[in-house]
Amino acid sequence: MQDQYMENLLLTVVLLPLFSALVLIFAALFSVRLTKQMVAMLGVGSIAVAACCVFLIKLHFSTVAGASFSHSYANWIEVGDFKVAFGLYLDALSLVMISIITGVGLLIHLYSVGFMQKEPDFQRFFIYLNLFISAMLVLVLADNLLMLFLGWEGVGLCSYLLIGFWHQKTVNNLAANKAFIMTRIGDTGMAIGLLLMFVLLGSLDIQQVQLKASELWPLATESGMSLDLVTICCLLLLAGAVGKSGQLPLHSWLPDAMAGPTPVSALIHAATMVTAGVYLIARFHPLFNLSPLAMTLVAVIGAITLLIAATSALMQNDIKRILAYSTISQIGYMFLALGAGAYSAAVFHLMTHAFFKALLFLAAGALIYSMQHQHNIFRMGGLAKKLPFICGCFLSGCAALAALPLMSGFFSKELILEKLLEQQMYVFWAVAILGAFITALYSFKLFFVVFLGPVQQQPDSKLSSSMLIPLGVLLLLSIFGGIQPQSLIDIFASQHLLETGSIETIEIMMLFAIAVPIIGVITSWILFKKQIFGSAINSAKLRQLHQFLYTGWQVDWLYNKLFTQPFIKIARSNQEDFIDKFYLALMRLSRACHGLVNLLQNGQLRWYSASLVLAMLLAFSLINF
Amino acid sequence: MTSMLFYLAAGVAIIAALLTVTRHNAVHALLYLVITMLAISLIFFLFGAPFAAALQIIIYAGAIMVLFVFVTMMLHQGELSVKQESQLYRPAQSLGAILLSTILLFEVIYLLSPQAAVIITPDTRVVIGAKEIGLKLYTSYLLLVEIAALLLLTALIGAFHLGRRHQENSK
Amino acid sequence: MISAEQLLFFSLTLFVIGVFGLLVRRNLLFMLISIEIMLNAVAVLFVAAGSYHHNSDGQIMYLLILTLAASEVAVGLGLVIQMYRRTLSLDVDQLSKMHE
Structure with a gap:
């Protein structure tokens, strides 16, 4: 009876957003005209109900002692012994995820109603958004690999559609294509990984896969840095995660993805979809635990990404690009934590990041909205008095981002740093500290320039209450959201821990870690006062450096040279398909032969009679001699 | 004689x-x-x-x-x-034809001369006479007569069709 | 009295004259006439062969050739008339439209 209740709730959560998306699609198909209010009611209402269901699930889940809950609703594919079910799986990890998705999703939906009010394609926007929510829920609740992949591709598709939402502009379409193609690279790796796991382990069920994996491949001991099968599986999964989460080799799509509407950037490219990679690795953590090499690689990717993205963020002047790079950088922190085996810390940071980054994006959206689509931070300034509420939002968002003490981001980031120390990964710790310093620097540079700088442009539009309420809720969440769910710690408790370093050194180092962001903020303030930000650069070398960082370490240029150009060259050289040459030659030959024979078919009767006689001559001479 | x-x-x-x-x-x-x-x-x-x-x-x-x-x-x-x-x-241009036909003539004569020498006078x-021919024609060669009749009929129809004036103007 | 060789020679000569005419003339009417000569040459051979063997088959064959010649002439002359109507000439070289 109790299970029945749970099953229905879970199914409702997944299907409601899909249902409302379908209703909106069919309304559009049969050209039923819906007013914007109706669309908003349907779009936001479905998410609201889903969020309520999640809340009920949460209550119920905490009372029932079971660590996980799974149920298969229907058979999807059934061929011989091969079975794939529509099954949902719920544990503490997916509970956190669905809470973020529906909770933050609801707030962003509500915000979108105000933000997109003037948009003629209001309905299409909500179709995509609802579709995205349902795909994301399928992704995190899937109990088998195929369902997970379905959700994974679903969110990719919605991301593509939403980045290119304003498809009248070519730039947006290019950005959408870029996002789609770059994530596709990772997805291909992941699909191969999923198939490999199915072939090796003979099951698609996520839990069974992990059980079988730990039976089949015992934990590699000292010589653990070898490239065995489990490592290959992990690396292929990592490829998918890296693509989706915008980590190092495949991160360059995320800044361009800011071409989409701001609520989309907040929902998909900051709070939920890009953290799917983190979720994936956390979900497969027993598998990753078996492969030290893959774990190290995850940490290395996280560390490098975090530094590159943070330094790039420092030089941007488009407000959304700053936030995009900071998202990449924060996900780098999560990867670092995952690599250190601190899964709960990673998911915790994922959660707080969802809060404060959604807040920052929505506030930035409000800012852009009221500044007539001005994106450049140096064109804004002195907005503290004009827009006090937005200013407050930004202040708390930036503080959480910079991990100033007692903000939500502080707890999660300090937890990551602490775990790094516990694992004696001092180099990574140093990188993380450096990253934290730069993060504080750029986040407060953003805040100072926009709100305390010289007055440049007057804000005009009034913000509607549907935009202000989500901001308020997120403001509270990003300040007070730093409470780590206990259940998370429980489910990752089985992880192995090395012996910790001495307590005193850790404490000293932690104090240092707490101090660093504050130093960063102070540095930022000094630089701001000296008016370094936004001033012209005199030295040529410095200008080069600025340009290098501004273009995100020239990754696009590099990829263009490394992959695109050679590919185009190869394609060009094979433009006249060399296999075709053979057939062309064949064609020419037969045409030449045809020409020869055609000489005989000249339509001259006398030629025909002459050739007849000639043939007669030849035939007789053959008989004769 | x-x-x-x-x-x-x-x-x-x-x-x-x-x-x-x-x-x-x-x-x-x-x-x-x-x-x-x-x-x-x-x-x-x-x-x-x-x-x-x-x-x-x-x-x-x-x-x-x-x-x-x-x-x-x-x-x-x-x-x-x-x-x-x-x-x-133009007779002057008929050299090729003369050549071809002469070669043909000699070749065929050369080909058939051994057989021709055997045949007695x-x-x-x-x-x-007509009686013998008629007897044979209408007994053992009856089928041939019918085929010939068919051939003539075909030729008749063909000639009639080909000889007609064009109907294009009247159409 | 009349040796087979002579007869064969006569028949072949007649046939080759027909072939020559067919090759050398461009007038459709003359080509038909040449074909008649060739048919006659063959007819002579048939009749001669029949009388060598004291057999009436040769003449029956001749009858068939006669029928054939009559049909051929009927159709051929029909074509000649039709061609003259279309091209106002009997030059077969002008009938090379099938080439294109």
Whole structure:
């Protein structure tokens, strides 16, 4: 009876957003005209109900002692012994995820109603958004690999559609294509990984896969840095995660993805979809635990990404690009934590990041909205008095981002740093500290320039209450959201821990870690006062450096040279398909032969009679001699 | 006597045939052709085939030639046609054709000479008349007669169709 | 008296004259006439062969050739008339439209 209740709730959560998306699609198909209010009611209402269901699930889940809950609703594919079910799986990890998705999703939906009010394609926007929510829920609740992949591709598709939402502009379409193609690279790796796991382990069920994996491949001991099968599986999964989460080799799509509407950037490219990679690795953590090499690689990717993205963020002047790079950088922190085996810390940071980054994006959206689509931070300034509420939002968002003490981001980031120390990964710790310093620097540079700088442009539009309420809720969440769910710690408790370093050194180092962001903020303030930000650069070398960082370490240029150009060259050289040459030659030959024979078919009767006689001559001479 | 007649007839036939194919005037050519037919008819007589000889005169020299002459008269425009024909056929340019046909002649004679030498001289006094032919024709060769009838019918229809005037103007 | 060799020679000569005419003339009417000569040459051979063997089959064959010649002439002359109507000439070289 109790299970029945749970099953229905879970199914409702997944299907409601899909249902409302379908209703909106069919309304559009049969050209039923819906007013914007109706669309908003349907779009936001479905998410609201889903969020309520999640809340009920949460209550119920905490009372029932079971660590996980799974149920298969229907058979999807059934061929011989091969079975794939529509099954949902719920544990503490997916509970956190669905809470973020529906909770933050609801707030962003509500915000979108105000933000997109003037948009003629209001309905299409909500179709995509609802579709995205349902795909994301399928992704995190899937109990088998195929369902997970379905959700994974679903969110990719919605991301593509939403980045290119304003498809009248070519730039947006290019950005959408870029996002789609770059994530596709990772997805291909992941699909191969999923198939490999199915072939090796003979099951698609996520839990069974992990059980079988730990039976089949015992934990590699000292010589653990070898490239065995489990490592290959992990690396292929990592490829998918890296693509989706915008980590190092495949991160360059995320800044361009800011071409989409701001609520989309907040929902998909900051709070939920890009953290799917983190979720994936956390979900497969027993598998990753078996492969030290893959774990190290995850940490290395996280560390490098975090530094590159943070330094790039420092030089941007488009407000959304700053936030995009900071998202990449924060996900780098999560990867670092995952690599250190601190899964709960990673998911915790994922959660707080969802809060404060959604807040920052929505506030930035409000800012852009009221500044007539001005994106450049140096064109804004002195907005503290004009827009006090937005200013407050930004202040708390930036503080959480910079991990100033007692903000939500502080707890999660300090937890990551602490775990790094516990694992004696001092180099990574140093990188993380450096990253934290730069993060504080750029986040407060953003805040100072926009709100305390010289007055440049007057804000005009009034913000509607549907935009202000989500901001308020997120403001509270990003300040007070730093409470780590206990259940998370429980489910990752089985992880192995090395012996910790001495307590005193850790404490000293932690104090240092707490101090660093504050130093960063102070540095930022000094630089701001000296008016370094936004001033012209005199030295040529410095200008080069600025340009290098501004273009995100020239990754696009590099990829263009490394992959695109050679590919185009190869394609060009094979433009006249060399296999075709053979057939062309064949064609020419037969045409030449045809020409020869055609000489005989000249339509001259006398030629025909002459050739007849000639043939007669030849035939007789053959008989004769 | 018979051989003399044969040589005479053969000579006449060959010369007349040569003249036939080299004339510019179609009416002249046809008259030479009739002479060839008559000479061949004489040769048939010499071989003891009076029925064939009669048919040669009646049908070939008579009916078929009449058809030719009819058409020629229809299309012939006197001097103009002769002039046109002299444009189309110049004896000086017939070297290739002469060469080809001569080679053909020698080749075929060379090919057939061994067989020809074996065959004995025929007895020309034995006459195969209409009665024998008729008896055989309507008994063992009945199918052939029917096929010939069919052929003639086909030719009739074909000739009728081809000879019709164009209907394009009336349509 | 009349040797087979002579007869064969006569027949072949007549046939080759027909071939020559066919090759050398461009007038459709003359080509038909040449074909008649060739048919006659073959007819002579048939009749002669029949009388060598004291057999009436040769003449029956001749009858068939006669029928064939009559049909051929009927159709051929029909074509001649049709061609003259269309091209106002009997030059077969002008009938090369099938080439294109």
